[in-house]
Amino acid sequence: MKALISLALASVLLSGCALQSGPVERPLRATGDLGLVIERATGSVQIVEHSNNSSLARIEGLGDLSHATAVFSRDQRYAYVFGRDGGLTQIDMLQDRIVNRVIQGGNSIGGAISQDGRLIAVGNYEPGGVRVFDAQTLDMLADIPATPMPDGSRNARVVGVVDAPGQQFLFSLFDTGEIWQADFSQPTAPQLTRFENIGRQPYDALLTPDGRYYIAGLFGEDGLAKLDLWNPQQGVTRVLDGYGRGQEALPVYKMPHLEGWAQAGQLMFLPAIGQHRVLVMNAENWEQQAAIKVAGQPVFVMARPDARQVWVNFAFPDNQLIQVIDTQSLQVIKTIEPGPGVLHMEFTPRGEQVWLSVRDRNELQVWDTETLELVKTLPAQTPSGIFFSSRAHRIGL
Template identity: 70%
Template sequence: MSRPLFVCIASLLLVACVQPPLRGTGDLGLVVERATGSLQIIESSSLTRLAQVDGLGDLSHASAVFSRDQRYAYIFGRDGGLTKVDLLEQRIDKRIIQGGNSIGGAISQDGRLIAVSNYQPGGVKVFDAATLQPVADIPATALADGKRSRVVGLVDAPGQRFVFSLFDTDEIWSADFSQGNTPTLTRFTGIGRQPYDALITADGRYYMAGLFGEDGMAQLDLWHPEHGVKRILGDYGRGQEKLPVYKMPHLEGWAVAGSQAFVPAVGRHQVLVMDAGTWQQTAAIPVAGQPVFVTARPDGRQLWVNFAYPDNDRVQVFDSETRQLVADLRPGPGVLHMEFTGRGEQLWLSVRDGQQVQVWDPYRLTLLKSLSADSPSGIFFSLRAQKMGY
């Protein structure tokens, strides 16, 4: 064998040896490290941390959505940053500053568009998911001082739509991109004072906004938008609370199990139970503190509840059928977020002040593993790519 041929073959073999093994992304996720503007890429199959990605800016209220193929995550930062992260190459693919203060975002039904809701400037900006090039700018309603309303509660909806709420002007808007990149806007006004957050049901039918300025919730039936917005759960809110509100619940923290919806009460030590067909309250479950997230195990049998300060060192587990307390756990100080794996065999939770992420077996109620993390907050698995409103 000639020397040049030998060198060529040896080089090819060397390159083959250093290529990373092929893998999928279905068991990958992210942990937000809010204090350092970084992410951990985690793998649920082996309960391990694969990599750390730095340089994502202000992640104090960060959230994430995933591309259809679950390879890319889109991170929405409080500094107006929109960052596309490659989970396989474990690096930032692209990052832009699209606003001054953003509060979340969504990916369209077809995975082609990324929408970001902004406090400053008030409105929604929409980008091409592949390139992060701007596609549309939707300014919110102008205020008397020349500023525009803050936008909250942005979700994706069926029919290539985004739906969102305007905090300062008491509105819900629907932006329909089904006919191209110039959206058709539908505005609903007078929906209730100061909508502060929202959710969409798993089937994409109902959009519901919580109201900060009065009791109740605003509900829009996306099957029948011509019926307008109606009020549900009239005593849900701050009007009758007996306690100071330390942390407003995130409405994504609702849980639906069977025909029931479980809702964190505002300013009360209760989880409210609603009939998911009539959206009327049927019961209330007493809990240890002011609930923030009520997370259902994927089979619907368990509810995991975490709390605002000063009870944010504990998590309570309830049986959704009997509504009885199953366990009262003490994972550590500052439990912020909880996320189940797709089939429910693991529950991951962030313990911010304990500087760790914990993985629990929700069936045996035992701690499987703890991973170190720098002030962890949100946990997001790539399985969200296949879910509406996530």
Template identity: 70%
Template sequence: MIRSILLTAATGLLLSACAQPPLRGTGDLGVVIERASGSVQIIESDSHTALARLEGLGDLSHASVVYSRDQRYAYVFGRDGGLSKIDLLSQRIDRRVIQGGNSIGGAISQDGKLIAVSNYVPGGVKVFDARTLRQVADIPATPLADGSKRSRVVGLVDAPGQRFVFSLFDTGEIWSADFSQGASPKITRFNNIGQQPYDALITPDGRYYMAGLFGEDGMAQLDLWHPERGVKRVLGDYGRGQEKLPVYKMPHLEGWAVADNQAFVPAVGRHQVLVMDARTWRQTAAIAVAGQPVFVTSRPDGRQVWVNFAYPDNDRVQVIDTETHAVVADLRPGPAVLHMEFTARGDQLWLSLRDGDQVQVWDPYSLKPVSTLPAAAPSGIFFSSRAQKTGY
């Protein structure tokens, strides 16, 4: 009898153990967006392998990802308004909500407890509990003059002090939402910041929020240490106002690279990477490149930046030495290079080839490919190390 009870208990413990997520870390994991099929792959950088493929995540044509502080959960923001929470250990969709009609990215708060999503439709920002995905706040954007709808929201980032900062495309504003006192945020609005801010970034130290302007040249900069000074214009020659070429794809400002007090910036509508002093925000150089740059991605040690391009040059990647500003490599990975992501310590560079249906892993020191993974029209690559960075 006792033996039978012990055997039953042992069997129960064994089954319970089998039901638990595997005992392993998540710091080596990431996800690849498969934009055409509404799916993601969970990847492991050390072994260059795909661990799982998850389907049913909706429209991922402009998807982005943030991570929980423990790097276990990935939050995927879909273009269709879907917000999905993925468990990297159990390799499943933990929770999913449709929170809007047309979304353009999101952010996780400094303490990891809030998820904010920026929406075109309805215009505004919605904020959710990171554990349950229960909505905790709704921040409607400014209505348009004719009252037909609210402004589209872009450039949403997390900022120190439990803040979210974002831009209003149609009404030319930057807003800061301070959640440090609870779920009812204090909103600070900055008006007349420039025409049509289309995307934004926050510097790695969390001090400067910078919005690119679609309707005119220049960028709008907000110093979060001194918000009382308002928004000022920097980099007056950056933008679309006096474009020299048709713009096939607007560069993502997250693709800026900062290295050795220099900011390397994709020029809009030009075959150039602009360089500016990251202390004065004045342009110091312009580097000629093969096409219109989209992402300018810095190797973690800051010695190189890798640049990919809009059509028709999107089969190329160029590597720039940040010390000499020389193009030291002109690579041809394959058709439609959409995104690049370094591992946290810079030993690998992963890039996605949408039209080649694959993800490639490169050695950034030898400048040679080391591995290839099949993927269905891949776009964004996001490693869990982003969890420890502001603005990612």
């Protein structure tokens, strides 16, 4: 009996050794709490997780990330990073590696993933236009040149690329004042609709959370251009026309972003260009309801997922500050100073925490949104954009 037991034990030990001598298996994990942080000066990204607020990996070799954004596949496994050098990079979030990378243009300004997750659209400054790629292989499927400039020197620059229901992409043309609607429900034969004369210099755009309204901010004049995707035959209309009337025009040190435009019930909160104000618009009648004085020129105006708070960061020289607005009283309830160069914010999916990138301190900060206290810091090399994989299931991001 002892001999049999010894033989069995030896067999177990040997089998254990055999298992350990092979390739090391990666521990299983899901993708729902993962995120990607852009390290703009080093062409690298970090993969992070927000269940325990930790960094998991750094991936290098992504080129020029001085203005970079990311979207996620619908299973949240893959991130697609749009670099300023025209690079489109597919990253495996579970294996911490680059899967595919193409240089698809000369100067990219962001992109979007289609409703079904099969297409990636990239907006380009150079060459001006949109290029659409297969999400699995990064093979180019469509090349949509933007309107040529009057002198023929180049095409108009593309901004504000978003996905929309019905397998559509929407984008704006900065130089020629247009909004284009691209229907890819038949991928091999996309249908394009152009809306001209929408206003001067649309610089960024957003899609409302319900996927109905595409709204472009205008840099060349005070106001916004709105397209109702349920009724596109009505054309583009203007909202908040002349919102800066009577206000002192200030130099613009950094263009505000509409990607994080906040909505709380019927109220919408957006940055005013060249002003120290956050505008509050009523979504029922698209008229200004209030203006909230803030510490500097707002860049991102972002709502906590429950819409109870709006967090605002600022352009230089006030980019060391964050202000928190209560959406019921429309008052600033807290001013915090995370450090110089606060470039981006990202809320955890249910809003109990918010991550901040503090570029000039080379760190990420995690804040509790109830106590408004700092929870944790993580090292990062000149961090900018923070993108959590929960974005995969939100329209227009």
